[in-house]
Amino acid sequence: MFWPKLHSEKIKSRVFEALSKNANYKSEEVLGIPGTYLDTEVFYDDAPFLKDAPFLSTLIANPNHIGCHTLGDEHEQMFSGTQDIEKEVIRICAEEIFHAEPHSYDGYIASGGTEANIEAIWIYRNYFAEQFNAKPGEMALIYSEDSHYSMHKAGNLLSLRSLVIAVNKDSREINLSDLERQIVNAIHQGTKYFIVILNMSTTMFGSVDDIEKIANLLNMLRLNYKLHVDAAYGGFIYPLVNVESKYNFQNESISSISIDGHKMLQAPYGTGIFLIRKHLIQFVCNSKAQYIKGKDHTLVGSRSGANAVCLWMILHAHGSTGWTVNMNQLVERATEFCKKLDELKVDYYRNKFSNIIAIRSVFVSPHLAKRFYLVPDDHEGHPLWFKIVVMPHVKQNILNRFLTELAEDLKK
16 A cells, blocks of 8 residues: 655645646636636635645636546546546545555545445446346345445435344444345345445444455355445545455455545545446446536536545645554554543443444433533434544543543542
8 A cells, every 4th residue: 555645845736737737717718618617706716825725726716527537538528637636536545545456446536425325326226227137126225224324315215125234232243144034035025136235434333344254144145246335434544554454346245435535534525435346337327418528427417626636635645654654543542542441441332443432321421422522323312322533633632531521420
């Protein structure tokens, strides 16, 4: 895993070079595009500081990254400069972080993990329908009860039956017996094709599904399935701190992966990454998008090129070595925090490669939860867990204050 750390001047130069290769609404006679730069009554494109602000300059230039740019030259050329930056981000994520072979994948910068998850499920629904003439009632979506709510949303949007698998309440592991039972029942009811979602760090617990055990079961049952990994939370931390992670494209069971840039990577909200093996994304190619060169293979359509530029800048401001160090520091801080919880005999769940700690609610007073903005697993009923996430803004003094007040509460 290696992508270089670049000096800020090099980063700035690369982005402005990319912008210079885009069509320029101000200096060129652009007549056919229903887009333009940001409104100059609100956003000043001649502000002196913009020469040192490549991300803001990209926002104002407003490049549209509609389509999927990993499909060769079959995409819009007006913004090829910043589209090349997007392709570099996709390459880093696919090859450096998730060990894909060069040119073996497609992908694009999405609006977030929700869109990327729905995109994957949409692709596989169409794949089974077109390749096997599968009817809607012959396909099912499999995910655990700890999975992100976007799976339910996808099932609802795409008219897919959902098999929601139970998890162990202590280990948060998928119950393999329940998985097998529900699959067998679904087969008896006529289901022939399965879209499986596994979690590489769930949103509430940071738990990671055991892909080896689950894939072995799916293969033993001789299922016709496609497997998508929801790494929206864990994508920029788990594979960097766990060098033995099985969640990568070297694992033949995996067909696609979603990641969020607006979580661990600290990009603006609305920034995600979708990665998928070659020759699959065409199953959602929109043949009606004739006015777009290469047509459109994405769920959202038009996308801001500034998001891709932002991701590229962050990745190269740290480099792979620097980013790995950052993520290991967060995990180490979470580990030390958990040692203090052990001393206080507080019950919690944590994956050792995650910076999420879920504490059982019986140990947390309502006042403490409110004071430190802890997130419950249930806002409407009676929460069983409260979540702490050790993010870059969570300094050691904040964790210490929480532990001190927790200890005082427990004495009471």
